[in-house]
Amino acid sequence: MEAENNHARGTSLAAKISTDLRRELADGVFKPGDRLPSESALTREYSVSRTVVREAIAILRADGLVEARKGAGIFALETSEGKKQPFKDLTTERISSVIELLELRTVFEVESAGLAASRRSAAQIEAILEAHHHVGECLAAGSPTRDADFELHLAIAEATQNRRFPEFLQLIRSGIIPRGELQGSAPGSRPKDYNLHLQEEHALIVDAIIEGNAEAARERMRAHLRGSLDRYKVLLRSRTLAPEDINLS
Amino acid sequence: MEAENNHARGTSLAAKISTDLRRELADGVFKPGDRLPSESALTREYSVSRTVVREAIAILRADGLVEARKGAGIFALETSEGKKQPFKDLTTERISSVIELLELRTVFEVESAGLAASRRSAAQIEAILEAHHHVGECLAAGSPTRDADFELHLAIAEATQNRRFPEFLQLIRSGIIPRGELQGSAPGSRPKDYNLHLQEEHALIVDAIIEGNAEAARERMRAHLRGSLDRYKVLLRSRTLAPEDINLS
DNA sequence: GCATTGAACCTGTCTGGCATGTTATCGGTT
DNA sequence: AACCGATAACATGCCAGACAGGTTCAATGC
Numbered sequence: 001m002e003a004e005n006n007h008a009r010g011t012s013l014a015a016k017i018s019t020d021l022r023r024e025l026a027d028g029v030f031k032p033g034d035r036l037p038s039e040s041a042l043t044r045e046y047s048v049s050r051t052v053v054r055e056a057i058a059i060l061r062a063d064g065l066v067e068a069r070k071g072a073g074i075f076a077l078e079t080s081e082g083k084k085q086p087f088k089d090l091t092t093e094r095i096s097s098v099i100e101l102l103e104l105r106t107v108f109e110v111e112s113a114g115l116a117a118s119r120r121s122a123a124q125i126e127a128i129l130e131a132h133h134h135v136g137e138c139l140a141a142g143s144p145t146r147d148a149d150f151e152l153h154l155a156i157a158e159a160t161q162n163r164r165f166p167e168f169l170q171l172i173r174s175g176i177i178p179r180g181e182l183q184g185s186a187p188g189s190r191p192k193d194y195n196l197h198l199q200e201e202h203a204l205i206v207d208a209i210i211e212g213n214a215e216a217a218r219e220r221m222r223a224h225l226r227g228s229l230d231r232y233k234v235l236l237r238s239r240t241l242a243p244e245d246i247n248l249s
Numbered sequence: 250m251e252a253e254n255n256h257a258r259g260t261s262l263a264a265k266i267s268t269d270l271r272r273e274l275a276d277g278v279f280k281p282g283d284r285l286p287s288e289s290a291l292t293r294e295y296s297v298s299r300t301v302v303r304e305a306i307a308i309l310r311a312d313g314l315v316e317a318r319k320g321a322g323i324f325a326l327e328t329s330e331g332k333k334q335p336f337k338d339l340t341t342e343r344i345s346s347v348i349e350l351l352e353l354r355t356v357f358e359v360e361s362a363g364l365a366a367s368r369r370s371a372a373q374i375e376a377i378l379e380a381h382h383h384v385g386e387c388l389a390a391g392s393p394t395r396d397a398d399f400e401l402h403l404a405i406a407e408a409t410q411n412r413r414f415p416e417f418l419q420l421i422r423s424g425i426i427p428r429g430e431l432q433g434s435a436p437g438s439r440p441k442d443y444n445l446h447l448q449e450e451h452a453l454i455v456d457a458i459i460e461g462n463a464e465a466a467r468e469r470m471r472a473h474l475r476g477s478l479d480r481y482k483v484l485l486r487s488r489t490l491a492p493e494d495i496n497l498s
Numbered sequence: 499g500c501a502t503t504g505a506a507c508c509t510g511t512c513t514g515g516c517a518t519g520t521t522a523t524c525g526g527t528t
Numbered sequence: 529a530a531c532c533g534a535t536a537a538c539a540t541g542c543c544a545g546a547c548a549g550g551t552t553c554a555a556t557g558c
Contacts, residue, residue, distance in 0.1 A: 289507090289508085303509090303510090306509095319509045319510065320507080320508050320509060320510095321507095321508065322508060322509080323508090
């Protein structure tokens, strides 16, 4: 009979507090670097035990939303998905997140290109060329190149003959676009030479792979992704972009 | 009053337990609907207080991985929708999968060592040395080095100052070491010089990182993991080995 | 055979405590 | 007055024990 007042969803006290705090973080009540109320303060505020408060904080820590420093307090971290109002400052933090991921990706893609140059089969060369061509079509049509570009990189990863490489690439792709899901972007804001360089750099990589020149493939992929990082920084300065627009290629 | 639990490493106890359980869930040790060990069982297993166990469970609940039913226990939930990754089917796969994954890991760890040598902080050097020392203790005690070894590699990844690196290492760990949970195994099957080389190679890597010699760190890590691959192949040839014997380090 | 009951577990929450790291104030020294 | 070191107050990390409910399952009684 009393089942209705309590326990509708996974509603424990800890869950309620953590979602409350999560919302406050998203709303900017606590900005990155701010100190949250101490555990004992939350204990009083919600009239619960410290056990409950600590569970709530543990959830937020696991999600990377806050950081607890012993003796000092609990501090808000960058959210990397501050979707609400354009708090300019918080974009700077999510930049570092993207840059970190790009660094990780670069490590793999450089080696991926090298291995592909050493191991690629005839059919895989064909697939790479087709993907490369498809990127060109998208450029010509003025449509977004993000998907086609990814397909090209994926084709290269598959040419390593190591399934883990394409798997990894797909994995971090979802990391770049966590849960936004809203593409259909307006590509108009992108500089012209962005795309010019894109296709040109791709062509150099593809050639090296076809020729079986592993060292050149590595070097060109490295340059390509370095250029991607630079372009990303430039785009940041114009500030109009959503993360979904990031091509990173 | 306990000098026993001195290992308060970078991650909290709750974080370690939650990632352990998360990995076991991903590995299928607990299939959907299965009951996990009770809180008191986990308390005994990890030698921690119930507070810590509850924080770990709270994290898993918040992620929708498990469900806690009062009076009944903690149950694994359906992970049907792409919660986790393409790295999980590894246990049932062929040996080539392990080798494939090791190749991927090598790419990552080589660069990880190089970046660590360039960027490490004093505190991170300290953490690396401590982990290195801990491996030595395990060797001396004749206990399995698997966990300690991983901690060392993790400490190196953390010294890259790029959070994605330790994250990724934890991710692929489940692929390298399919099931955990039973140490205190019989280490007799492992060749003596296996462990001798292990500590020696680790020392070379650690030295290079401390000295800030990125190129040496890369080269030594590469040699280390190449040796790991060779040792793995030897083990394969020698016996039908259980996956948890694989150290790959 | 079947329903009831009750002990043994389980999770949810609370209280209190100790260890240890951080911070800011206060007092003495220069 | 400016500097500086000791220190008290406060923070988190972790632990131990307790009690209130809910669940499970097997023994008991009919």
